[in-house]
Structures are given as C-alpha cells and as structure tokens.
Amino acid sequence: MGIERVNGDRLWSALMEIGRIGETHGGGCRRLALSEEDGRARDLFCRWAREAGCTVTVDAIGNIFARRDGTQRDAPAVAIGSHLDTVPTGGKFDGVYGVMAGLEVMRRLQELGLTTRLPVELVVWTNEEGARFSPMTMGSSVFTGDIALDFALSRHDPSGVSVGEALRRIGHAGEAPVGGxxxxxxxxxxxxQGPLLKESGERIGVVTGSFMARYFVATIKGQAAHVGPTLMEQRHDAMVGASALVLEIDRIGRSRGRDGRSNAPHIELFPNVRGVIPEEVRLSCDVRHPDAGEVQAMEAELREACRRIAEERGVSIELEQYFEFGPINCHQSMNELIGETADLLDLPRRDILTVASHDAVPIMEYCPTALFFIPSETGISHNEKEYSTPEHCTDGANVLLNAVLRLAS
Amino acid sequence: MGIERVNGDRLWSALMEIGRIGETHGGGCRRLALSEEDGRARDLFCRWAREAGCTVTVDAIGNIFARRDGTQRDAPAVAIGSHLDTVPTGGKFDGVYGVMAGLEVMRRLQELGLTTRLPVELVVWTNEEGARFSPMTMGSSVFTGDIALDFALSRHDPSGVSVGEALRRIGHAGEAPVGGxxxxxxxxxxxxQGPLLKESGERIGVVTGSFMARYFVATIKGQAAHVGPTLMEQRHDAMVGASALVLEIDRIGRSRGRDGRSNAPHIELFPNVRGVIPEEVRLSCDVRHPDAGEVQAMEAELREACRRIAEERGVSIELEQYFEFGPINCHQSMNELIGETADLLDLPRRDILTVASHDAVPIMEYCPTALFFIPSETGISHNEKEYSTPEHCTDGANVLLNAVLRLAS
Incomplete structure (x- = not known):
C-alpha cells in the first residue's frame, strides 16, 4: 500500500480562513462555544464538508458528523475529529487544527476518487473547552454517555443562557439522537500545548497516555463587614483566605518540578464591592501529575493547606472534588499505527503524555483511539501567540490521512 | 430654651417598616442604589415626608429634599440627612437610620406645631455606598461640585445600566438643578460601624475628624496560557501575583494595630475560565490611618510590595490611585453644639474618628457640618447582623431634634 499526501497549502488556507471568524486584534481567536462566531464557523465547516462530498448530520448536543460512505455502508466508521470552539484568549490552532486536518483528509480522498471499504466520519465535538459552559469535553462526553444530555443542555453561561438555548440560537440544535x-x-x-516537541526536535508526538488531573472547588467563607471601621483583628476576610490558598496551590505544583501542575484560574467573589470585606469566595482549582500516587499526595497537601489557612485566617474552607481524568493508557495498537505511519512518512516521533484533556479522552473508553500532536513553535496555547508552522500542520494531516487509509481500506 | 423629645416608638416603627423593603432572609437589607427596592423606599419616604408637612423636591442626580419652611422663608436652611441605599450584604441601620431619625424630627416639629425661624431640610442623598455604581458619596459629591453631574450620570453598574438610566427607571430623575x-x-x-462606643459605654460619639484613606487599583498583568501543558517554570500567572499582593495588603494594615486598616475587597479577573492561566487582574485596594504620615508610609510599603511581587512572580503590577479622603477635622463649633446637646439630654459622650466616609464628609467643605454616632450592639455593619437598640436610636434622634432647634430657632 502506497503513501498518500495532503495538499498542505489548501489545509493552511482553510485554517487561516476559518481563523478569521472571531479573530482578535493580536491575531488570535475568540470563538466561545455556541456563540454567534462558533455558529458561523460551524456553518462554514458544514458547507466545506458537503462540497467535499460528505453528508452532514447534527445531533441533539450539536456534535456535527460529516460522513463519507464506504463500500461497506453499514460497517462502523473510522472517525476523526476535534472542536471549533476556543477559550476567550484563544489562538488559531487549538482544536480547529484537528478539524481542518480532517477536512483536508476528506478533500484529498474526494480528489483522489478513493472509495474506502469502511465509512469515514469527521466529527466536530461541541464545547470541548468548557470556557463558556462547564464541564469541558461536553459534546464527546454526552456522546459516550459519561454526561447526561439533559444535564448538559441545562448548563448555563455566566449571563444565564443555557446550552440548549444557545444551540437553538445558532441553528445547531440537531435532530439526530446522541450516541449510538x-x-x-x-x-x-x-x-x-507545551514546549516538549519543540525542545526535543521530533515532529510527531504519539500520545501514549495522560497525566492524572483532579479538579476541586474550594469554598472559603468569612464574614461580611464594613471595610473601614472593622478592626483588622475582628476580620474574617474570605479573599485573604483564598489568596493564601492560591499561593499554596501554586507551590504544590512547583514542588514537583516539570511533572507537576497546579492551577487556580477561576474565582467567584461575593459581594465583590469596594465597601464590604469579602464574605465568600469560590475558587476552582486542580492538581496534575503523570503518577496517580503523586496526585493523591498533592491533594493531601492541598487539604492540609485548607485546614491550616482556615485556622490562621479565621475563615472556613471546604474542598469539593467535581471532576477528574486520567491517568489513561492509550490503546497500544493505535499508538503503533500512528508510530508506523510517522515512520513511513520519515517524520521523527516520540512518545508523549497529554496534560490537558481532549475529546479523545472520553472517546478512549468507547473505541480504539489515537491522539497525536504536532509541535508548537511558541510552546504556548490558549493565547493569541499560539502557532504551529504550515509544514508541521501538513505533517499531522499526512499522518492522519495515511492512518485513516490503513484503518478504512 | 427647653428640651424636646422625639417619639421613639414611632421612629423604631418607621425604621422597621422601611427595612422590609429589600429585607433579606437573615433580617438584613439588600437595597442597592437606584434599584427597584431603592425606588420603593424613596417613594415611601416621599409619602411620609409630605404627610409630615414637607414639600418634596428631587434634583437631577436623584437627591431628595424634604423641606419645612421657617418664618424666614428665604434664609439658608438647617439641613439634616443621610442615605437609603445599602451594600449587597447590608443591615437595617446603615444610612437609613439617619433618614428615619430626620423624619422623626420633622414629624415631631409638626406635632408640636413649631415653626422655626430658619427652614429645615431633610435630605436623602443618592448612592452613598458606591456598591452598585462607583464612586461612593455620589449624590452629596455632585451636590458640592466635587464630582461633575454628567460624569456621575454616565457611571454604570456591572450589567451596563447607567446611573441616568437607573434614575429614570425608578422615576427619581428629578428636574431640580443640582446644588445652589x-x-x-x-x-x-x-x-x-465598629465596636468603640459599645466597648467604652458612651451613648453618643461626636465625630471630631476622620481617618485618612487612600484608594488604588492595582493592575496585575501576566500571560494567558493553557493550565495543563504549560510548565510551572514558564508561567506568568496574574492571579498568583494578585494573591501575594492581597496578603501583603492585609499585613500592612495589621502591622499598625488598632489604628491601621487595609483592604482588597474587589477583584476583576480575565479571562476567569477554568482552562486558562489568568492573564490580568484588577484589584481595588485601600489603606487607612488617622495619621497622614502613616498613610504615606503604608502606601510606600504597598508600592514596594508591588515591585517585589512583580519580580518574584514574573508579572507586571501598576498601582494607580483613584480616590482619597481625609484626614478631616470637623467644625469645632458644630462638635460643641452636639456635645452640649448630648449633655443636656444626659447622654454620656466621647469624641471619635470616622474610618469610613459618609455624606457628611463632602458636605464638610460646603457648610458647617456635624456628624455623630450611636452605638452598635454587634460592632459590625454592612452585614445582616448590624443592630442598634431602640433606646440608642431614640438617643440620636433626640440629639438631632434639639440641635436642629438650637440652630433653626
């Protein structure tokens, strides 16, 4: 079986064109899940997919399936996919690169007049980022049954708009059942989304597994009081308690060197007015490490920090876990397929772990799954500066095309 | 000249009745400036003032003037007043007590059939708290010319509603010119709003001056990046920088014992989503002390903390002052009037400083002004637990009535 190659220029053009939807002044992309911009990007994707010979189906959580039939029409499809939504400070690559690489595969298959044995489906998953609506990997998790459809449709953004309402507004509340x-x-x-491939010089990162991540909400309760006359010794300031906790969370990740991560990126403060000592803070935080035992140790340090800070700062702190993922070992046969395909294409590769979740993570329990990375020039993502070169983008799409052909032929 | 006394039961009833507008489950009051609840409280006040024989005028910033003419109709009035708005975690006394004590004075004057030589005006100032619309003491500061009317009308709340629009919605955008x-x-x-009178046992606190307070916004800038793959050593986390600063601010106030105050009660975080390391934080903060030199020293420590934290945490921090008040020395003759009136009523009194601003603070530069306190049972305010006894409320209204009679007769 020979090697096929995508049209790298066409892939890059598509990536740049769809990146103009929600483009920011600094060249990044702000395309929050199910926003008007996300709707326009989805519409453009659907048009392109139909022009590439696909039939398009949207399910009730808004996942889009662009299908190219095979000679065995009823056989299970080979699926490829990613997401079009971004975080508020997003770049032009995270998520959308995987969708555009998949589109280029479909275009190339059409151009070559190839009919595969198995159907091929390109999926756009709804709300991978979880930035506007929590939780993240929403569309893929509803698809696999990890999250109930009704629960997901009822989640709302900070202004009170629900997922269901947002889907209707942009015309992507599909009629197809979810899953099945x-x-x-x-x-x-x-x-x-980090610097490892760039540092080590390989061009494909075969994801063999994931870090373990455990997510919490810390609720810090103090006492509202006037900021002026209330003596310092009388205070129970929830923001002071939360601040001490943020510093401890940062320290816990740093103490593990390059394998540790810890974050406290989301905060809600009540009443958050200039005249009142903060009464309550809800702080979202997480700890991550490749080793599950280390995650447990980090959690233990976090719980001890909560106890000590509550005592020292005169507040109460409750820590509640709301999510976790990993550690995951990916499917070895799928990793081997990606590795062999990279070798055929003469692309140096290395094994790598993912620290972030992706739609591939919930799908891993559903069917044999492969996830692979191309290098980041800046080592940064969720930032306007996010950048991968046209050559690296072409590399990944070539691996995708040839791996699909191997699976579907 | 004899001593007159208010009807304490009627005062307490009025205080409890108006406190039901915006009443919270815990017995406090949430009546944000120019909200629907504030509108209802203002309407009730206007009805009560008219029933007490006053004519009511509303100016363009919504300040309400309830006037009782004197025999010298064109002479400058003796004014009394306070505010009806509360913070989100408010109690039933802060601000509204001064208005209800003033109403009781008007009711008692009418009941006694007394016509004073000078007119008496009871003023409800708009938005003293600054909780929904910043800055605070808005109505009184526009009245004195310290803040421009157009500037004040264009301030907006977090949902984008302006002061001007909110005034129109509740029907309190008056036609009278402001000031004059x-x-x-x-x-x-x-x-x-603190514990000092309760601790020392006096029943009237004659405010002889104020703390000095200086208010800042610290803008902490980091770099947005993905919370997962971004190595801890690569991070520029604005929330970590802000948290270190909050702890330093808290320390600076505590290091001055009972005379120091420092606060960081209001925060804005961008983008404030779970997947992105915080890029920017705007932290409102202040330092207070009775001694201006100490305030300057506290500010110097704050600026040094900003410099050091920026370096240690890999962020930039800019500190911008946006407001200050005090130290103020109140009018000695007015303090003597309050002191003598308290003595006549056999009410033990002490001199006291105010740590918070009040509408009386901007008015101090406008005309001879007196500000005086009654004890707080709980030593706390801006909290549902705020409480003063009916007897203490009656004390203050008695001082007010007799001081007004001395000035207006």
Missing part, C-alpha cells in the same frame, strides 16, 4: 454511532476507531490530531 | 441650595448647617447621625 459505532466507530471502528477514532483519531485526533492536535497542536502540542 | 444654601445651608446654614448640616447634621448627620449614623450608627457606629
């Missing part, structure tokens, strides 16, 4: 589509395998390519 | 009313004197009574 069988996949032979699922493949996802993504830009690396 | 001459006052012989201004008197304001308020519940103490």
């Amino acid at each position: 589509r069988q996949f032979t395998a699922y493949l996802e390519t993504h830009v690396e | 009313r001459q006052f012989t004197a201004y008197l304001e009574t308020h519940v103490e």
Whole structure:
C-alpha cells in the first residue's frame, strides 16, 4: 500500500480562513462555544464538508458528523475529529487544527476518487473547552454517555443562557439522537500545548497516555463587614483566605518540578464591592501529575493547606472534588499505527503524555483511539501567540490521512 | 430654651417598616442604589415626608429634599440627612437610620406645631455606598461640585445600566438643578460601624475628624496560557501575583494595630475560565490611618510590595490611585453644639474618628457640618447582623431634634 499526501497549502488556507471568524486584534481567536462566531464557523465547516462530498448530520448536543460512505455502508466508521470552539484568549490552532486536518483528509480522498471499504466520519465535538459552559469535553462526553444530555443542555453561561438555548440560537440544535454511532476507531490530531516537541526536535508526538488531573472547588467563607471601621483583628476576610490558598496551590505544583501542575484560574467573589470585606469566595482549582500516587499526595497537601489557612485566617474552607481524568493508557495498537505511519512518512516521533484533556479522552473508553500532536513553535496555547508552522500542520494531516487509509481500506 | 423629645416608638416603627423593603432572609437589607427596592423606599419616604408637612423636591442626580419652611422663608436652611441605599450584604441601620431619625424630627416639629425661624431640610442623598455604581458619596459629591453631574450620570453598574438610566427607571430623575441650595448647617447621625462606643459605654460619639484613606487599583498583568501543558517554570500567572499582593495588603494594615486598616475587597479577573492561566487582574485596594504620615508610609510599603511581587512572580503590577479622603477635622463649633446637646439630654459622650466616609464628609467643605454616632450592639455593619437598640436610636434622634432647634430657632 502506497503513501498518500495532503495538499498542505489548501489545509493552511482553510485554517487561516476559518481563523478569521472571531479573530482578535493580536491575531488570535475568540470563538466561545455556541456563540454567534462558533455558529458561523460551524456553518462554514458544514458547507466545506458537503462540497467535499460528505453528508452532514447534527445531533441533539450539536456534535456535527460529516460522513463519507464506504463500500461497506453499514460497517462502523473510522472517525476523526476535534472542536471549533476556543477559550476567550484563544489562538488559531487549538482544536480547529484537528478539524481542518480532517477536512483536508476528506478533500484529498474526494480528489483522489478513493472509495474506502469502511465509512469515514469527521466529527466536530461541541464545547470541548468548557470556557463558556462547564464541564469541558461536553459534546464527546454526552456522546459516550459519561454526561447526561439533559444535564448538559441545562448548563448555563455566566449571563444565564443555557446550552440548549444557545444551540437553538445558532441553528445547531440537531435532530439526530446522541450516541449510538459505532466507530471502528477514532483519531485526533492536535497542536502540542507545551514546549516538549519543540525542545526535543521530533515532529510527531504519539500520545501514549495522560497525566492524572483532579479538579476541586474550594469554598472559603468569612464574614461580611464594613471595610473601614472593622478592626483588622475582628476580620474574617474570605479573599485573604483564598489568596493564601492560591499561593499554596501554586507551590504544590512547583514542588514537583516539570511533572507537576497546579492551577487556580477561576474565582467567584461575593459581594465583590469596594465597601464590604469579602464574605465568600469560590475558587476552582486542580492538581496534575503523570503518577496517580503523586496526585493523591498533592491533594493531601492541598487539604492540609485548607485546614491550616482556615485556622490562621479565621475563615472556613471546604474542598469539593467535581471532576477528574486520567491517568489513561492509550490503546497500544493505535499508538503503533500512528508510530508506523510517522515512520513511513520519515517524520521523527516520540512518545508523549497529554496534560490537558481532549475529546479523545472520553472517546478512549468507547473505541480504539489515537491522539497525536504536532509541535508548537511558541510552546504556548490558549493565547493569541499560539502557532504551529504550515509544514508541521501538513505533517499531522499526512499522518492522519495515511492512518485513516490503513484503518478504512 | 427647653428640651424636646422625639417619639421613639414611632421612629423604631418607621425604621422597621422601611427595612422590609429589600429585607433579606437573615433580617438584613439588600437595597442597592437606584434599584427597584431603592425606588420603593424613596417613594415611601416621599409619602411620609409630605404627610409630615414637607414639600418634596428631587434634583437631577436623584437627591431628595424634604423641606419645612421657617418664618424666614428665604434664609439658608438647617439641613439634616443621610442615605437609603445599602451594600449587597447590608443591615437595617446603615444610612437609613439617619433618614428615619430626620423624619422623626420633622414629624415631631409638626406635632408640636413649631415653626422655626430658619427652614429645615431633610435630605436623602443618592448612592452613598458606591456598591452598585462607583464612586461612593455620589449624590452629596455632585451636590458640592466635587464630582461633575454628567460624569456621575454616565457611571454604570456591572450589567451596563447607567446611573441616568437607573434614575429614570425608578422615576427619581428629578428636574431640580443640582446644588445652589444654601445651608446654614448640616447634621448627620449614623450608627457606629465598629465596636468603640459599645466597648467604652458612651451613648453618643461626636465625630471630631476622620481617618485618612487612600484608594488604588492595582493592575496585575501576566500571560494567558493553557493550565495543563504549560510548565510551572514558564508561567506568568496574574492571579498568583494578585494573591501575594492581597496578603501583603492585609499585613500592612495589621502591622499598625488598632489604628491601621487595609483592604482588597474587589477583584476583576480575565479571562476567569477554568482552562486558562489568568492573564490580568484588577484589584481595588485601600489603606487607612488617622495619621497622614502613616498613610504615606503604608502606601510606600504597598508600592514596594508591588515591585517585589512583580519580580518574584514574573508579572507586571501598576498601582494607580483613584480616590482619597481625609484626614478631616470637623467644625469645632458644630462638635460643641452636639456635645452640649448630648449633655443636656444626659447622654454620656466621647469624641471619635470616622474610618469610613459618609455624606457628611463632602458636605464638610460646603457648610458647617456635624456628624455623630450611636452605638452598635454587634460592632459590625454592612452585614445582616448590624443592630442598634431602640433606646440608642431614640438617643440620636433626640440629639438631632434639639440641635436642629438650637440652630433653626
């Protein structure tokens, strides 16, 4: 079986064109899930997919399936995919690169007049980022049954708009039932969101597993009081308690060197007015490490910090876990397929772990799944500066095309 | 000249009745400036004032003037007043007590059939708290010319509603020009917002001056990046920088014992989503002390903390002052009037400084002004637990009535 190659210029053009929807002044992209911009990007994707010979179906959580039939029409499809939504400070690659690489695969298959044995489906998953609506990987998790459809549709953004309402507004509340589509395998390519490939010089990162991540909300309760006459010794300031906790969370991740991560990126403060000592803070935080035992140790340090800070600062702190993922070992046969395909294409590769979740993570339990990375020039993502070169983008799409052909032929 | 006394039961009833507008489950009051609840409280006040024989005028910033003519109709009035708005975690006394004590004075004058020589005006100032619309003491500061009317009308709340629009919605965008009313004197009574009178046992606190307070916004800038793959050593986390600063601010106030105050009660975080390391934080903060030199020293420590934290945490921090008040020395003759009136009523009194601003603070530069406190049972305010006894409320209204009679007769 020979090697096929995508049209790298066409892939880059598509990536740049769809990146103008929600483009920011600094060249990044702000395309929050189910926003008007996300709706326009989805519409453009659907048009392109139909022009590439696909039939398009949207399910009730807004996942889009662009299908190219195979000679065995009823066989489970080979699925590829990613997401079009971004965080508020997003770049032009995270998520959308995987979708555009998949689109280029579909275009190339059409151009070559190739009919595969198995159907091929390109999926756009709804709300991977979880930035506007929590939780993240929403569309893929509803698809696999990890999250109930009704629960997901009722989640709302900070202004009170629900997922269901947002889907209707942009015309992507589909009629297809969620789930029930069988996949032979699922493949996802993504830009690396850190510096490791760039540092080590390989061009493909085969994701062999994931860090373990455990997510919490810390609720810090103090006492509202006037900021002026209330003596310092009388205070129970929830923001002072939360601040001490943020510093401890930062320290816990740093103490593990390059394998540790810890974050406290989201805060809600009540009443958050200039005349009142803060009464309550809700702080979202997480700890991550490749080793599950280390995550447990980090959690233990976090709980001890909560206890000590509550005592020292005269507040109460409750820590509640609301999510976790990993550690995951990816499917070895799928990793081997990606590795062999990279070797055929003469692309140096290395094994790598993912620290972030991706749609591929919930799908891993559903069918054989592969996730692989291309290098990031800046080592940064969720930032306007996010950048991968046209050559690296072409590399990933070539691996995707040839791996799909191997699975679907 | 004899001593007159208010009807304490009627005062307490009025205080409890108006406190039901915006009443919270815990017995406090949430009546944000120019909200629907504030509108209802203002309407009730206007009805009560008219029933007490006053004519009611509303100016363009919504300040309400309830006037009782004197025999010298064109002479400058003796003014009394306070505010009806509360913070989100408010109690039933802060601000509204001064208005209800003033109403009781008007009711008692009518009941006694007394016509004073000078007119008496009871003023409800708009938005003293600054909780929904910043800055605070808005109505009184526009009245004195310290803040421009257009500037004040264009301030907006977090949902984008302007002061001008909010005034129109509740029907309190008055037609009277702002300012230009001459006052012989201004008197304001308020519940103490701290524990000093309760601790020392006196029943009237004569405010002889104020703390000095200096207000800042610290803008902490980091770099947005993905919370997962971004190595801890690569991070520039604005929330970590802000948290270190909050702890330093808290330390600076505590290091001055009972005379120091420092606060960081209001925060804005961008983008404030779970997947992104915080890029920017705007932290409102202040330092206070009775001694201006100490305030300057506290500010110097704050600026040094900003410099050091920026370096240690890999962020930039800019500190911008946006407001200050004090130290103020109140009018000695007015303090003597309050002191003598308290003595006549056999009410033990002490001199006291105010740490918070009040409408009386901007008015101090406009005409001879007195501000005096009654004890707080809980030593706390801006909290549902705020409480002063009916007896203490009656004390303050008695001082107000007799001081008004001395000034206006």
